[in-house]
Amino acid sequence: MPVDMELEMFLRPKQYPMPPYPPKMITLANGKKMVVRQAKREDVPAILKSVHPCMFIKRDYYDIVSARLYGELLAFYYHRSKSQFVLMGQVDGFLVGVVNSRMENEKVGMSYHTLAIDRGLRIGSHLFAAKMEYHMEYLNQESVLIVAESPIGFRRWMVEYPLEATTIPHELGGGDSYQLTRDIYFKAKPRLVAGVRPVPQDLLDEAEAEIKFADDDTIRERIAGLKGR
Ligand SMILES: CC(C)(COP(=O)(O)OP(=O)(O)OC[C@H]1O[C@@H](n2cnc3c(N)ncnc32)[C@H](O)[C@@H]1OP(=O)(O)O)[C@@H](O)C(=O)NCCC(=O)NCCS
Numbered sequence: 001m002p003v004d005m006e007l008e009m010f011l012r013p014k015q016y017p018m019p020p021y022p023p024k025m026i027t028l029a030n031g032k033k034m035v036v037r038q039a040k041r042e043d044v045p046a047i048l049k050s051v052h053p054c055m056f057i058k059r060d061y062y063d064i065v066s067a068r069l070y071g072e073l074l075a076f077y078y079h080r081s082k083s084q085f086v087l088m089g090q091v092d093g094f095l096v097g098v099v100n101s102r103m104e105n106e107k108v109g110m111s112y113h114t115l116a117i118d119r120g121l122r123i124g125s126h127l128f129a130a131k132m133e134y135h136m137e138y139l140n141q142e143s144v145l146i147v148a149e150s151p152i153g154f155r156r157w158m159v160e161y162p163l164e165a166t167t168i169p170h171e172l173g174g175g176d177s178y179q180l181t182r183d184i185y186f187k188a189k190p191r192l193v194a195g196v197r198p199v200p201q202d203l204l205d206e207a208e209a210e211i212k213f214a215d216d217d218t219i220r221e222r223i224a225g226l227k228g229r
Contacts, residue, residue: 013082016103021087021134023204024195028121032091035199035207036130039086039098044077046211047088050095050117053216059224061150062115068172069113072100084112085134089127093212097123099131101144109135109144110171114153117214118222125156129193136185145170145177161188 023037039047051073054066075081083103089096096118104110111131116124135141146163147170148154157163163178170177199207214222 008079012079016083016106018083018085018103019138021085021130021138022197023199023207024130024197025199025203026089026126026195028091028123028126030121032121033203034089034091034096034123034126035203036087036089036127036195037199037204037207039088041077043086043088043211044073046213047086047095047098048073049213050211050219051098051115053219054115054117054223057220057223060152062223065113065115065149069098069100069115072112073098076100087127087130087134088211089123090207090211091118093206093210094214095211097127099127101131101135103139103141104145104171107142109139109141111135111144111146112172114156116223117219125160125192126194128157130195132180132185133189133193135180136182142182144180146180147172147174147177149174160192161185 021038023035026034026036028034048070051066051070054062055070057063072081072084073086076084076086081102084100085102086098086100088098097116099114100112102110102112114124114128132144135144145168146157148157158178161180161184163180164184166177166179168177
């Protein structure tokens with residue numbers, strides 16, 4: 001489809017300059033190494049292959065979170081969201097989790113979603129922490145607005161950090177925002193923000209070579225099957 005660049009100038013929102021998020025490596029509880037790195041726009045179609053099957057898993061609100069994330073990733077791909085960034089976790093090249101967020105302005109971040117595609121290893125927790133690390137330490141923001149859509153999310157972010165309740169509305173249209181301040185972030189950092197840099201070159205090469213996706217049944221079992229709930 002040919003793109004009318006003159007019209008596109010009106011459709012594309014403002015983008016703040018964002019320094020790149022430097023990749024890091026996290027050793028998971030099972031000993032596997034997870035590479036956490038920033039996704040490029042061209043990575044979106046490969047990421048969507050792993051998000052799509054999650055849209056049909058009702059357990060623990062995977063369906064609503066994945067459907068919303070799917071739309072936000074398309075908005076990132078087609079330049080339809082303001083200053084969005086996407087980070088992902090890969091183990092052996094396979095995508096195991098995705099987080100996304102954006103800059104509302106220079107000072108305030110607007111957290112979107114966190115999706116753990118493999119479970120029981122705190123992959124979601126590590127990726128959410130990486131997203132906050134980017135907001136606070138690389139974008140140098142003062143606060144990030146966050147809402148939870150699931151009880152597990154509420155436990156992981158609002159309770160574990162703990163975040164501060166506000167009466168500020170959130171773009172996702174749920175309950176009022178909670179916020180992460182710089183003070184809360186740096187207090188929580190030793191407990192919750194993991195990883196080493198630089199990533200060993202062989203691991204980075206493997207991650208960058210291909211964003212692999214597991215088949216639908218494997219993803220379903222990883223998310224919903226292990227505990228037979
Ligand atoms: C919220 C989320 C990102 C947290 O990811 P995480 O930190 O990797 O945590 P897990 O999902 O593996 O585990 C969360 C809890 O569920 C339990 N659990 C539930 N189903 C499980 C399964 N199939 N396998 C392993 N653990 C499971 C874990 O034991 C864990 O218990 P704990 O809180 O006592 O540690 C992830 O659950 C997720 O993607 N949920 C769906 C989308 C969502 O709700 N996103 C957040 C929106 S606010």
